[in-house]
Amino acid sequence: MHVLIHCTLLLIFAAATCANADTLEEVTKRGYLRCGVIEGSPGFTSLNDDGERVGFDIDHCKTISAAVFGEIQIEYVPITPHTVFTLLQGGSIDIFPDGATWSFTRDTTLGLDYTGVYFWAGQGFVVRRDSGVKTVADLDGATICVAQGTTLELNLSDYFDTHGMQYTPVTFADADKGLQAYQSDRCDAFTNERASTAGRIAGWPDRDNHVILTEVISKEPMAAMVRQGDPRWRDIALWSFNVQIAAEELGINQGNVDEIRAHTENAEAERLLGLHGDLGEALGLSNDWAYNIIKLVGSYPDLWARNFEPLGLERGLNANWKDGGLHSALPFR
The missing domain is CATH 3.40.190.10 (Periplasmic binding protein-like II)
Incomplete structure (x- = not known):
């Protein structure tokens, strides 16, 4: 659920000791991502008939896992609007993909960082x-x-x-x-x-x-949140979500990513898919990190079709800028 959580000033920077931690190193050593999810909101987080977690926010957890591990290795940690900030500050979760409205007060007082708007509510x-x-x-x-x-x-x-x-x-x-x-x-x-x-x-x-x-x-500009003071982890979250916007603009999706990877002559697509350059290395990841995101989770339209089209939701502000929306990819160069 997209919880528009009011900034209750119950957060006293209790996570100062965690702020300087290297989250990527911790997650890699642990072998799985701890992803905080607020349960019970079809389209965002819910259980399907097979008891599997599905939804837009679940896909964002998978996005980070795909980038880091090249596979889905996640522990979903149930949270509430009243516990999420302290759990994130204290290191009990690595990321809050559901996010919260990006506001001045939250951005400047919580000791947490936003990682780019992925949903306009x-x-x-x-x-x-x-x-x-x-x-x-x-x-x-x-x-x-x-x-x-x-x-x-x-x-x-x-x-x-x-x-x-x-x-x-x-x-x-x-x-x-x-x-x-x-x-x-x-x-x-x-x-x-x-x-x-x-x-x-x-x-x-x-x-x-x-x-x-x-x-x-x-x-309401919604953005995933991570602990402040760990710029590499923030960059991983920001650029992993950006992969899915860039994929849409380049015409790449979960169904055609292998074909495009094999035959593309587009320079940015080649960099994105790890054929040239070393973008992954700059993040401490493998060079096929973005390919893994698209292959295992999908592009932004893949996520929307899977989670929101069954609810009859049109993209509106969440369309790409070429289609009159607000999403625009940052360049991979």
Whole structure:
């Protein structure tokens, strides 16, 4: 789930001793990646019928593992919005791929680093189809369920104050409890990140009786997080995610990567796939690290098709810049 976690200043830089650690060395010696995941959000993190973890965030865990090991070697560590920052600071997890909204306060106070925006989220509302609510303006005077202590709660307050609207918040410890309250008619609307909401309500028996409004009240740049003070590990995370954006721009995907690797004459594709240059060496990785990411996990469109198309989600802001979106690859040279 894309948790828009409010910066509770409970983080007192307890991880100062971990900040200088070489995470790549630790992960390599351990033999597997410790990846923190917030469970129970179809499309992002969930279990399939075979009991396997699947989702966009799970694929990001696999991306880092593919880059480091050339195979999938992961321990998934269940976390909550209230524990993730301290667990990451303290070294109990190596990366939080689900990430959080990249904000000034978080970036400057948590002792953690962001690793590049991989998902552009937007906060929206789900309402009952027969409520007559068509736009956010129609929620003036409404009772709204929201997760407590999150940027969702702050965005809600800011938006309604700015537009001179009234509302009554009903707060809960997490999104699931808020949705349960909405289902029980304790509020007129539930607010959350739109894609996360779509995944969570996809299996409702009465799904057709609910509508996710098309309007959003915020733009939320989501980025994976790592401990501060370990620039090589941050670079590995940033450039591993960037591989999947670059692959899309170069027309490379999980299905054709071997053919392109064998026949491409594109210089950047050759560098990306490890045919020329030593990009992997600069990160402390093998030179086929990016090839392994695409082969084992896929390009950004592969991830989107696998996890979000079944939910009916269009890419929107998450499209490549060539298609009117916000994603643009950093050059591999």
